[in-house]
Amino acid sequence: MADNVKPKVRVPKTASAGEVITLKTLISHPMESGQRKDGDGNLIPRSIINRFTCDFNEQNVIDVTMEPAISTNPYFEFQAIVPETGAFTFTWYDDDGSVYTEVQEITVG
């Protein structure tokens, strides 16, 4: 179980219709690769976030399959089209079944 998992995302507050914006996301997570050993030489079991998705008003922007080579505190930067006022939903899926979500609204003016 990963403790203190805290997602952070950066989304502009406003955009013009059809504008391409840059989104940045960071989530604190140890991303235990399953390769490390503890002090007694026992393998520490794998515990990572294995999937990240970003949707805007139910339409998919990006869907990332994550594997152990992704660093601790996974960071993603990507671009999205904003067709209308709405909300970005960011979702992270943990190996242990936990799901972390973050919602950010954006206004098209």
Place this chain on the structure above:
Amino acid sequence: MKFTRRETMLMALGATAATMLPGRAMADVDAKVAEFTGGAEIGEGGLTLTAPEIAENGNTVPIEVSAPGAVSIMVLATGNPTPGAAVFNFGPLAGAQSASTRIRLAKTQNVMAVAKMADGSFVQVSQEVKVTIGGCGG
């Protein structure tokens, strides 16, 4: 001991070949690529992989992939015990077929990206990253 230019070149080649053949991991890489492409032929061009030439800390190496017109892009750390890094699938609202993230590299190795284009073709690109301190514990 003195080496001629030719001998020096041969030694360098030998050393490169030796570092590029870590048996099992390479087989994993091939399996990953085959799974992603379904055995289709892989071309080149149209895919950019941006990674540092030298990474001081293998625990967090910034990379960026970009392939205009791609449906998905797979990133592999070919020298890691488990080479898979990420697969980016772009949806209808993706503003550009590009993404940045940070990956772990166990040692100096080639980072590889394979993109699936909208027409079903595949392209690949790879770049060597020299790692001073490896990630992945170990």
